[in-house]
Each structure stands twice: as C-alpha cells, then as structure tokens.
Amino acid sequence: QVQLVESGGGLVQPGxxxxxxCAASGTVFPFNVMGWYRQAPGxxxxxxxxxxxxxxxxxxxxxxxxxxxxxxxxxxMVYLQMNSLRPEDTAVYYxxxxxxxVGSWGQGTQVTVxx
Numbered sequence: 001q002v003q004l005v006e007s008g009g010g011l012v013q014p015g016x017x018x019x020x021x022c023a024a025s026g027t028v029f030p031f032n033v034m035g036w037y038r039q040a041p042g043x044x045x046x047x048x049x050x051x052x053x054x055x056x057x058x059x060x061x062x063x064x065x066x067x068x069x070x071x072x073x074x075x076x077m078v079y080l081q082m083n084s085l086r087p088e089d090t091a092v093y094y095x096x097x098x099x100x101x102v103g104s105w106g107q108g109t110q111v112t113v114x115x
Contacts, residue, residue, distance in 0.1 A: 001027060004097055004104055005025075006094070007022075009110045012111070015084060018111060019079060019080070020095075022079070023077055024078070024097055034098075035069070035096045036078075038092065039108075048063055048093070049063065049067060066085075068083075082111070086113060087114060094108045
C-alpha cells in the first residue's frame with residue numbers, strides 16, 4: 001500500500017506560477033509511474049502529466065510548454081511546476097502512483113487561478 005500526500009496548491013493570478021509536490025510513503029516499488037491528474041467542478045478527472053521511474057514524461061496537450069513534471073526517486077517525491085497559469089487550470093490536482101494496473105491516489109490539492 002502506498003500513501004500519497006500533495007502540497008503546494010493555492011490561489012494565484014493568471015500568468016502566475018505554482019509548484020505542487022507529492023510525497024509517497026509505504027511500500028514504494030522502484031519501477032513505477034507517477035503523475036498528476038486534475039478535476040474541475042462538474043468534470044471528469046483528466047491526465048495532466050506522468051513520469052516514469054526512468055524519467056520518461058507525458059503531458060496533456062493543454063499544459064505542454066507551461067507545466068513540467070519531475071521526480072526525486074531517492075525521496076519518493078514527484079513535482080509539478082506550473083507556469084503561465086490560466087483560469088481554466090483551476091481544479092483539484094491529484095497525485096497518482098501506479099505499478100502496472102495497481103495504483104494509489106492522494107487526497108488532492110486545490111489550485112485556483114483567478115484575478
């Protein structure tokens with residue numbers, strides 16, 4: 001069982017930046033995929049970005065060039081640097097850990113982009 005705890009959300013003006021962090025604890029296998037997903041009110045949870053333990057990354061088209069996902073395998077941490085934030089980025093952001101078909105979710109952190 002893996003537990004995930006997100007931090008770093010908050011209120012930011014359009015064009016601003018935020019950095020989300022996610023700490024994984026428990027039985028963390030070395031070969032895994034970690035990622036960020038987001039869910040806006042009334043909408044489904046969508047992929048934002050994922051990163052493998054070998055640092056292969058994948059991004060949603062809507063965030064390419066603005067968001068950067070990274071990880072620290074020694075600390076079991078994953079990060080999401082979000083730049084040039086837009087109001088449509090407003091959502092609850094969830095950290096995800098996955099090994100094959102088995103995964104865990106964090107509790108989510110709210111990101112609000114508004115002037």
